[in-house]
Amino acid sequence: MLVCSCNYITDKEIKAVINEMLDEDCWQLIVPGKVYHAMGKRGRCCGCFPNVVDLIIRTTQEYHAVRQTEETKVINFMERLKQFHEEQKAALAARRQAMIEARRAAG
Ligand code: FES
Numbered sequence: 001m002l003v004c005s006c007n008y009i010t011d012k013e014i015k016a017v018i019n020e021m022l023d024e025d026c027w028q029l030i031v032p033g034k035v036y037h038a039m040g041k042r043g044r045c046c047g048c049f050p051n052v053v054d055l056i057i058r059t060t061q062e063y064h065a066v067r068q069t070e071e072t073k074v075i076n077f078m079e080r081l082k083q084f085h086e087e088q089k090a091a092l093a094a095r096r097q098a099m100i101e102a103r104r105a106a107g
Contacts, residue, residue, distance in 0.1 A: 003051050006044040011055060013039070018059040026063065030056050057081070 001011045017038050021030055032052040036042050043049060057078060 003055070004041075004048040006048070007036070007039075007041045009036075009039065009041065009048075014052060014055050015059050018056055019063060022060065022063045026067075030060065032056070 003009055003011050003014055014035060017035050018030060021028060021034070021038065032046075032049040033043065035052060035056070
C-alpha cells in the first residue's frame with residue numbers, strides 16, 4: 001500500500017527500514033524523519049507522517065512481540081499517545097478559559 005505519494009514509498013518499505021533500525025537498537029526513538037532519512041528521502045508535504053507514526057508504533061510492537069520482549073519492558077505506545085493528546089487538549093482548554101476570564105476582568 002502506498003503511504004507516501006510524494007516519495008512513492010509503500011508500507012512494506014517503511015516497515016523494512018523500521019525493522020532494520022530496531023535490529024540496530026531496539027529501544028531507539030524512531031520518528032518519520034529518521035525513517036525517511038534512512039531511505040535517502042525527506043518529507044515534502046508531510047501529510048503521510050501520521051500514517052508513518054502508526055506504522056512505527058505497530059511495527060515496533062510487533063517486533064517486540066515476536067522476540068518475546070518481557071511484557072514489563074514493552075511500552076504501550078498507543079495508550080501513551082492517547083494520554084498525551086488528552087493532556088494537550090486539557091491544557092489548551094485551560095489556556096482558553098484563562099484568556100476568556102482575563103478578557104472579562106479587563107473589560
Ligand atoms: S505524502 Fe509523504 S511527504 Fe507528502
